[in-house]
Amino acid sequence: MLVLSRKLNETILIGENIRVTLLGIDGDKIKIGIDAPKDVKVFREELLEATRSTNKQALDAPIVSFDLSKLKRPPSATGKPDKDNSAAGETRADSDKQTGA
Numbered sequence: 001m002l003v004l005s006r007k008l009n010e011t012i013l014i015g016e017n018i019r020v021t022l023l024g025i026d027g028d029k030i031k032i033g034i035d036a037p038k039d040v041k042v043f044r045e046e047l048l049e050a051t052r053s054t055n056k057q058a059l060d061a062p063i064v065s066f067d068l069s070k071l072k073r074p075p076s077a078t079g080k081p082d083k084d085n086s087a088a089g090e091t092r093a094d095s096d097k098q099t100g101a
Contacts, residue, residue, distance in 0.1 A: 004012060011021040017037055024031035034042050 006012065006022045008022055008025060011019050013019055018040065019033075019035040021033040021035070022030060023033045036042055
């Protein structure tokens with residue numbers, strides 16, 4: 001690991017297109033700015049580790065499946081079974097002809 005000392009507003013270059021600048025110091029915290037191309041991914045390590053841990057837990061969790069085909073459709077709001085005109089061979093166009101629409 002390369003260890004460098006920087007003063008406020010000094011910059012470190014990584015490669016040709018990544019700039020790390022010390023922006024502020026407040027007690028035991030520092031603020032750094034990272035200027036990198038959009039295709040370079042920059043992550044806070046603790047968040048990346050937390051995400052990896054959560055993903056691993058999800059992969060290890062038991063798989064639960066449901067057979068939705070066995071569920072019954074709830075009755076319509078009127079309490080009567082829904083009419084299905086398509087089952088009788090009637091289409092929307094046939095229905096419109098009959099009503100004059």
